[in-house]
Amino acid sequence: MPPTHDTLPAGHDFAAYARTHWSGLLATARLLTEDPGAAAELARRTLVRMCARWRQVPRNDVDFHVRRCLVRGHLRRLRGRRAARRRAVLVxxxxxxxxxxxxxxxxxxxxxxxxxxxxxxxxxxxxxxxRLREGYARAVEDLVPSEVPLAYVQARGRVTRRRRIAVAAAVCAALLTPVGLLAADRFGGGGVQDEASGAPAGSRSATSPVRVVAPGERVTAGPDVRVWLTADGGHWSVPLRLKGLEDSEPAPGKAGVSLRLDTVKGGFFLSGLFRGLSGDPGRVEVRTGDGTVTAKVLVLAGSPGWGIWYASAPLPVKDVKTLLSTGGDERIVTVYDASGKVAARSADTWGRI
Incomplete structure (x- = not known):
């Protein structure tokens, strides 16, 4: 049977994760490479890379990032070999x-x-x-994984992390002067321009905030935040979850919209799930400290009447405190249908920071 991926140990501990998943990594690497020595080396390299950036890996999406590192690390060494990609897909x-x-x-x-x-x-x-599944099982049935080389992996991971930080610092230092001159020229010349086209700000036509995605298609929504939809609902991958700072999810078939708050680099990330529309959503508006903004929306094909909304940029801490301290019957999130009518609003009471 395929290796099982256990729940992430408490504390997001790399050593515990490496010990728990080492045998599964070796098995998948063996099927990818068809060579015991190459498989062990691929698994070690994967753990070294993950150790180097472990702090940036979302706590509830570790398996996806580890698999991606393992498979892409293997294919990178076999660039251009179509057979290797086909085998990776089958595995x-x-x-x-x-x-x-x-x-x-x-x-x-x-x-x-x-x-x-x-x-x-x-x-x-x-x-x-x-039959191919049975063949894979036979290929790894005699696999006796050695103890995970944790000391080596952590030492190499620290070296890799320091090297990446040094390279990033050097690149940033080299770019500081040109960026400063560009900013001075752009804003000192008397007119704010659109960065992409050079036209005056606001002259570019607006694009639809609604995006149709495939089931399981992961979308980068914010700093270290990935969201995706499956038939059973919405899913989030975030660096840190704040317990208690979210509305309950609206019941299937009933109109409603939830609101959740996640900590990200630069502030807080606002998002949620909406349900109960008879067709496609028109837009979702979110009230922030600076007014009202139009959120981005993800839906599945076929107008299922529900989806995920998220703000396009993190909200600073001060704005979130102001936003959540308001009283009365003010609603933070409003969902409009394709005809422009209000389809759902968030609850009039929420948590406090």
Whole structure:
């Protein structure tokens, strides 16, 4: 059977995670490389890379990031080999049991490309998924994983982290002067311009805030925040969850909108789930300390009547405190349908910071 991915140990501890998942990493690496020595090296390199950036890995989405590091690290050394990508798709789909949308996110390609790789891979293997799964099980049944080389991994991880910090600092220092001159020229010349087109601010046509996504397609919504939809509802991957600072999720089939608050770099990230629309949403407005902004919206195809909304930028701490300290019947989030009518509003009472 495929390796199970246990719940992340308390404290987001790298050492505990490495010990728990080492055998599963080795098994997947063995199936990818078809070589015991290469598999052990691939698993070690993966843990070193993850150790170097462990503080930035969202606590509730570790497995996705580790899998992506493992698979992309393997394919990076075999760049241009189509057979390796096809095998990676089959291992992720059949052994790991991942959906095509998540495999596409792992590989950085389209869902259509994943399906094409799977189709050609099965044809080349001359087998169906059931027999291929049995073959994978036989390939790893004699695998006796050694103890995770934790001391080596952590030492190399610290070196890699320091090197990355040094490179980033050097790049930032090199860019400071040109950026300063550009800013002085842009704002000192007497007119604010649109950064993308050079046209006056506000002259660019607005784009729709609603985006249709595939089930399991992960979208980067904010600093270290990823959101995705599946048939059972919305999902979040965030660095740190603040317990108690969220509305209850609206019941399926009933109009309603939830509001949650997550800590991110630069402030707080506002998002939530809405339900109960008879069709597509028109827009979602969020009241902030500076007024009202239009949120971004993710929905599945087929007008299911629900989706995820999120603010496009983090809210500073002072603005969130002002926002949540208001009383009365003020509503923070309002959902409008495609005709412009109010479909749902958040509750008139909420938590306090």
């Amino acid at each position: 992720l789909r059949i052994w790991e049991g991942l959906a095509d949308a998540e495999i596409a996110q792992l590989l950085g390609c389209s869902v259509g490309a994943v399906r094409a790789h799977a189709r050609h891979g099965l044809k080349a293997a001359g087998s169906d998924p059931g």
